[in-house]
Amino acid sequence: MNKDFNQNDITHTEDIISDLKEYLTKYTFEQIYILTDKNCKNLCFPVISKVFNRNEKIFTIISEEKYKNIETVTKIWNFLIKKQADRNSLLINIGGGMVTDIGGFAASTFKRGISFINIPTTLLAQIDASVGGKTGINFQGLKNQIGTITLPEKVFISSIFLKTLDTEEFLSGFGEMLKHALIFDKSHYYELINFINTDFSEKKYQKFNTLIKKSVNIKLHFVKNDITETGLRKTLNFGHTFGHAIESYFLKKRKIMRHGTAVVYGIICELWLSVKYHNFNKNYIEEISKDLINIYGKVNIPEKDFSNIYLLMKHDKKNTGKNIQTVLLKDIGLAEYHNIINKNDIFESLRKLNLLSKEIK
Ligand SMILES: NC(=O)c1ccc[n+]([C@@H]2O[C@H](COP(=O)([O-])OP(=O)(O)OC[C@H]3O[C@@H](n4cnc5c(N)ncnc54)[C@H](O)[C@@H]3O)[C@@H](O)[C@H]2O)c1
Numbered sequence: 001m002n003k004d005f006n007q008n009d010i011t012h013t014e015d016i017i018s019d020l021k022e023y024l025t026k027y028t029f030e031q032i033y034i035l036t037d038k039n040c041k042n043l044c045f046p047v048i049s050k051v052f053n054r055n056e057k058i059f060t061i062i063s064e065e066k067y068k069n070i071e072t073v074t075k076i077w078n079f080l081i082k083k084q085a086d087r088n089s090l091l092i093n094i095g096g097g098m099v100t101d102i103g104g105f106a107a108s109t110f111k112r113g114i115s116f117i118n119i120p121t122t123l124l125a126q127i128d129a130s131v132g133g134k135t136g137i138n139f140q141g142l143k144n145q146i147g148t149i150t151l152p153e154k155v156f157i158s159s160i161f162l163k164t165l166d167t168e169e170f171l172s173g174f175g176e177m178l179k180h181a182l183i184f185d186k187s188h189y190y191e192l193i194n195f196i197n198t199d200f201s202e203k204k205y206q207k208f209n210t211l212i213k214k215s216v217n218i219k220l221h222f223v224k225n226d227i228t229e230t231g232l233r234k235t236l237n238f239g240h241t242f243g244h245a246i247e248s249y250f251l252k253k254r255k256i257m258r259h260g261t262a263v264v265y266g267i268i269c270e271l272w273l274s275v276k277y278h279n280f281n282k283n284y285i286e287e288i289s290k291d292l293i294n295i296y297g298k299v300n301i302p303e304k305d306f307s308n309i310y311l312l313m314k315h316d317k318k319n320t321g322k323n324i325q326t327v328l329l330k331d332i333g334l335a336e337y338h339n340i341i342n343k344n345d346i347f348e349s350l351r352k353l354n355l356l357s358k359e360i361k
Contacts, residue, residue: 031086033080047161100125100129103116105137117156124173124259183333239264241327243262252308278330280330299353325338
């Protein structure tokens with residue numbers, strides 16, 4: 001790890017131009033480089049471009065997960081070398097989690113590590129990917145197999161970027177926000193449901209800033225004393241044991257299900273297991289499942305495919321030995337991160353997910 005964790009390294013801003021300008025004047029980096037993707041170069045960079053009057057160099061990558069690989073990293077390193085970056089250079093990552101993950105990785109390994117800052121532009125990157133220090137790329141078809149834990153010098157979070165984000169991407173990030181609320185803060189969960197049911201359609205993003213800040217602070221609570229994920233940080237994987245498997249299952253069927261959306265269906269399955277393993281209140285699960293299916297839509301995984309989901313879960317890199325480990329809840333806001341679950345229970349909760357989808361009008 002490059003530096004100590006410091007909550008002040010994250011700035012939630014309603015005036016990103018002034019805050020970014022102030023930061024860049026205060027710290028004298030020899031050279032500034034910008035990494036972004038094609039969409040963000042058109043939609044997000046113009047929002048802050050007037051901050052950069054020093055002829056900063058921009059490198060643009062393709063915004064697709066399949067390019068989050070070592071070939072793209074090599075291109076970024078080549079660009080930095082060609083443009084004479086040195087150890088006192090700064091890389092600014094402007095984009096979603098793909099850009100902040102790969103940019104953080106490229107910076108943390110270039111000349112044994114140069115400084116980088118993140119300006120996350122998707123909701124998922126703002127409340128999750130850009131904070132917490134995990135950087136990485138995919139390798140041999142497996143997600144985030146290679147990476148470092150390196151904290152950015154600074155993260156600037158502003159909901160101004162969300163205006164151009166499409167609804168599916170927004171809901172994907174929102175799924176991770178719901179997860180944060182369910183593992184830590186019951187009242188925040190209801191605030192989020194209230195936002196989506198009342199303010200979301202009018203895109204009242206300014207009001208949303210406070211909710212983003214709460215969500216980031218929940219992530220930081222779990223990360224700050226366990227940055228390398230030996231214990232408490234594992235709690236953030238709630239919804240992900242099923243979620244990752246469901247995401248990969250649909251990918252194999254050539255149907256794209258966004259990460260945060262798959263996590264939401266994972267949450268429903270893991271809540272059913274929470275009832276069985278920790279006596280989680282059944283009334284809550286019916287209410288929450290209904291809320292989530294109303295927002296994210298119905299899903300149906302044919303029973304004949306349950307064993308595929310099970311196999312995908314067995315390959316989850318978070319397991320130890322042959323056991324499938326997951327995070328379950330004792331109550332809303334009270335999570336237990338070490339639970340070993342079995343095949344029958346996994347099948348049973350997938351059945352419940354299908355049934356709920358059928359029952360909800
Ligand atoms: N490091 C971590 O802790 C962590 C946590 C969660 C996810 N991740 C990683 O994050 C990645 C997913 O991130 P993501 O969901 O942000 O996806 P993404 O970065 O692929 O962005 C999704 C799409 O939105 C576009 N986009 C970005 N900002 C936009 C804006 N403001 N307006 C319009 N379009 C915009 C992008 O160009 C892209 O097409 C995955 O690679 C995942 O592994 C990392």
